[in-house]
Amino acid sequence: xxxxxxxxxxxxxxxxxxxxxxxxxxxxxxxxxxxxxxxxxxxxxxxxxxxxxxxxxxxxxxxxxxxxxxxxxxxxxxxxxxxxxxxxxxxxxxxxxxxxxxxxxxxxxxxxxxxxxxxxxxxxxxxxxxxxxxxxxxxxxxxxxxxxxxxxxxxxxxxxxxxxxxxxxxxxxxxxxxxxxxxxxxxxxxxxxxxxxxxxxxxxxxxxxxxxxxxxxxxxxxxxxxxxxxxxxxxxxxxxxxxxxxxxxxxxxxxxxxxxxxxxxxxxxxxxxxxxxxxxxxxxxxxxxxxxxxxxxxxxxxxxxxxxxxxxxxxxxxxxxxxxxxxxxxxxxxxxxxxxxxxxxxxxxxxxxxxxxxxxxxxxxxxxxxxxxxxxxxxxxxxx
Numbered sequence: 257x258x259x260x261x262x263x264x265x266x267x268x269x270x271x272x273x274x275x276x277x278x279x280x281x282x283x284x285x286x287x288x289x290x291x292x293x294x295x296x297x298x299x300x301x302x303x304x305x306x307x308x309x310x311x312x313x314x315x316x317x318x319x320x321x322x323x324x325x326x327x328x329x330x331x332x333x334x335x336x337x338x339x340x341x342x343x344x345x346x347x348x349x350x351x352x353x354x355x356x357x358x359x360x361x362x363x364x365x366x367x368x369x370x371x372x373x374x375x376x377x378x379x380x381x382x383x384x385x386x387x388x389x390x391x392x393x394x395x396x397x398x399x400x401x402x403x404x405x406x407x408x409x410x411x412x413x414x415x416x417x418x419x420x421x422x423x424x425x426x427x428x429x430x431x432x433x434x435x436x437x438x439x440x441x442x443x444x445x446x447x448x449x450x451x452x453x454x455x456x457x458x459x460x461x462x463x464x465x466x467x468x469x470x471x472x473x474x475x476x477x478x479x480x481x482x483x484x485x486x487x488x489x490x491x492x493x494x495x496x497x498x499x500x501x502x503x504x505x506x507x508x509x510x511x512x513x514x515x516x517x518x519x520x521x522x523x524x525x526x527x528x529x530x531x532x533x534x535x536x537x538x539x540x541x542x543x544x545x546x547x548x549x550x551x552x553x554x555x556x557x558x559x560x561x562x563x564x565x566x567x568x569x570x571x572x573x574x575x576x577x578x579x580x581x582x583x584x585x586x587x588x589x590x591x592x593x594x595x596x597x598x599x600x601x602x603x604x605x606x607x608x609x610x611x612x613x614x615x616x617x618x619x620x621x622x623x624x625x626x627x628x629x630x631x632x633x634x635x636x637x638x639x640x
């Protein structure tokens with residue numbers, strides 16, 4: 257099959273990492289893939305060089321950005337149509353909202369069936385109600401001309417049905433997958449983060465991994481640290497990520513207590529997630545909305561227990577009190593994290609159970625199998 261994949265950007269986030277995992281496997285199986293993507297925004301990191309080093313075709317689409325820009329969107333839509341006509345794919349697979357809108361419109365103009373993946377959604381709780389209603393209406397219209405709607409979690413699929421975006425029978429849930437092998441092979445600390453922040457091997461590192469945006473609620477992770485700082489004097493909180501909330505969070509840290517200033521660190525976006533995860537003792541996720549966070553899969557594969565909010569598809573990845581701790585609010589997250597910091601045997605056992613679960617369910621080969629089956633079904637229907 258010839259597959260064109262459209263993403264808004266190849267940042268360090270989950271969609272890009274999933275595409276990297278699946279496409280390497282699909283290319284090994286003899287399929288032809290070409291990734292069409294815009295440029296990441298400042299601070300997001302860029303996986304484009306890694307894609308290219310690994311032999312995956314990447315084409316830059318000028319003007320493709322997350323923000324709404326009538327002129328830029330028109331420019332990128334025309335560029336997408338040109339690239340699709342040049343590549344002549346059998347199928348177009350789009351990811352996330354902006355790439356999903358422009359990519360599916362371009363595919364329709366070129367007469368190519370389209371598949372779209374929701375890695376989460378921004379259809380409620382992100383914007384004023386009238387904007388959310390307009391976004392739902394746009395997705396409803398796009399769904400009518402989409403051969404298959406994919407979601408990474410059953411929770412996201414339920415939301416799309418409830419909001420009236422599309423009927424249940426048009427949705428296929430495709431759980432996420434990553435390149436698990438390097439993470440499953442981790443047996444010792446990389447010490448990368450510890451060198452960056454000046455921590456020792458005896459210190460306990462709790463990571464917050466992801467873009468610093470309001471939906472991730474990074475300030476609540478800071479409140480968790482403040483609750484536990486006196487009880488765990490060797491605990492450090494490390495924010496691994498960038499975004500519009502970086503400067504505000506940095507100011508809050510600088511204006512905090514002596515413990516906060518000394519033991520809370522913002523290290524920016526990092527490409528080497530194997531080195532990041534191998535240096536953590538626990539992962540903390542305080543988001544108010546999620547699809548299926550890839551950082552939870554990476555932590556699990558590396559044997560790192562997680563403490564997370566029970567939102568979106570998180571419960572489909574983390575088994576409460578088996579492979580991590582799920583809670584609501586600062587007090588519950590602090591309680592769960594305290595158990596892992598206090599008991600190294602519990603930390604080790606939980607991490608090992610997570611490693612088995614992620615290794616069995618979320619590898620690259622499994623993701624490629626699921627996508628391959630969807631593509632074959634869509635093309636079979638198109639030919640019929």
